[in-house]
Amino acid sequence: MPNLERIEDVMWQLSQKQYLADRSLATAIFLCLKLERPLFLEGEPGVGKTAVAQAMAQVLNVPLIRLQCYEGIDRESALYEWNYPKQLLAIRLYESSSEHSRALNQESLYQAEFLLKRPLFEALMPEGPAPVLLIDEIDRSDDEFEAFLLEILSEFQISIPELGTIRAQEKPFIVLTSNRTRDVHDALKRRCIYHWLDYPSFGRELEIVELKVPGLDQQLRRDVVQLVQRLRQEPLDKKPGVAEALDWAHALEALMTERLSPEVFADTLGVLLKDREDINRVQEGNLIAQMIKELESDDPTVS
Ligand SMILES: Nc1ncnc2c1ncn2[C@@H]1O[C@H](COP(=O)(O)OP(=O)(O)OP(=O)(O)O)[C@@H](O)[C@H]1O
Numbered sequence: 001m002p003n004l005e006r007i008e009d010v011m012w013q014l015s016q017k018q019y020l021a022d023r024s025l026a027t028a029i030f031l032c033l034k035l036e037r038p039l040f041l042e043g044e045p046g047v048g049k050t051a052v053a054q055a056m057a058q059v060l061n062v063p064l065i066r067l068q069c070y071e072g073i074d075r076e077s078a079l080y081e082w083n084y085p086k087q088l089l090a091i092r093l094y095e096s097s098s099e100h101s102r103a104l105n106q107e108s109l110y111q112a113e114f115l116l117k118r119p120l121f122e123a124l125m126p127e128g129p130a131p132v133l134l135i136d137e138i139d140r141s142d143d144e145f146e147a148f149l150l151e152i153l154s155e156f157q158i159s160i161p162e163l164g165t166i167r168a169q170e171k172p173f174i175v176l177t178s179n180r181t182r183d184v185h186d187a188l189k190r191r192c193i194y195h196w197l198d199y200p201s202f203g204r205e206l207e208i209v210e211l212k213v214p215g216l217d218q219q220l221r222r223d224v225v226q227l228v229q230r231l232r233q234e235p236l237d238k239k240p241g242v243a244e245a246l247d248w249a250h251a252l253e254a255l256m257t258e259r260l261s262p263e264v265f266a267d268t269l270g271v272l273l274k275d276r277e278d279i280n281r282v283q284e285g286n287l288i289a290q291m292i293k294e295l296e297s298d299d300p301t302v303s
Pocket residue numbers: 018019020021043044045046047048049050051052177179208242243246
């Protein structure tokens with residue numbers, strides 16, 4: 001177990017795994033570790049929610065178990081299913097053998113060996129150390145599934161009718177994420193420590209791009225971040241996240257761009273904006289040229 005005795009330790013350890021956390025996020029993570037509570041991360045798309053769980057698994061040096069939520073996700077696909085083909089095979093074998101060495105009854109067919117373990121089961125009953133459990137995009141699931149999660153989140157246990165209650169011996173570090181496409185129930189949030197992950201500040205985003213795209217020219221990096229931050233001020237349906245800033249930096253590097261011009265900006269807009277109306281909005285009028293001009297006027301090297 002790495003040293004995570006102070007909030008600064010959490011920030012430092014995460015940075016070693018290429019995740020730059022603000023003090024408020026590090027505080028939430030620190031408290032989740034201390035109080036053994038799940039972390040509920042909400043924020044706009046691409047602000048680094050999923051990456052928190054990935055980085056924490058690396059920090060704790062344990063596996064990451066991911067449950068990707070979707071509309072219609074149910075208990076069976078999240079927790080366990082009975083392996084019907086295997087049960088059927090056991091019945092066939094039993095029927096075809098002349099010696100019935102062991103009795104086959106309802107009970108023997110519902111043993112752990114016939115269980116297909118799904119992410120939640122694996123997370124509570126791992127073979128190795130307690131993992132990090134990422135329950136990603138919980139807002140895509142429905143009310144019923146949320147209600148089902150309550151027991152796991154507060155008791156770290158699950159009830160299997162045929163086997164009884166199974167309780168985690170060591171609690172996994174749980175991260176839930178939501179893009180807030182709908183409100184998640186208070187009952188679920190109450191069991192967690194909540195953190196709203198905002199877009200990073202200019203300085204922080206600059207550091208993230210530097211960390212993840214180290215080859216990009218320094219001036220270009222500043223321009224990329226400034227333009228992405230500027231775009232977020234526009235009334236867009238889908239604002240570019242950190243993910244898009246990084247994609248754009250990679251794209252400009254691949255294009256061997258030396259300086260951002262209105263033409264390059266316009267041609268690569270699809271890396272930043274993924275919505276036709278948003279693209280039209282930016283292309284209309286003089287916005288692209290105006291934003292590039294703002295860059296130049298902010299640039300101390302251009303007189
Ligand atoms: N603070 C940060 N430090 C380092 N990398 C970051 C940071 N924030 C975001 N990133 C990077 O930005 C990218 C997007 O992050 P991630 O996929 O975690 O976002 P998300 O909030 O889960 O998005 P979505 O809602 O679309 O699932 C990743 O490559 C991630 O590593």
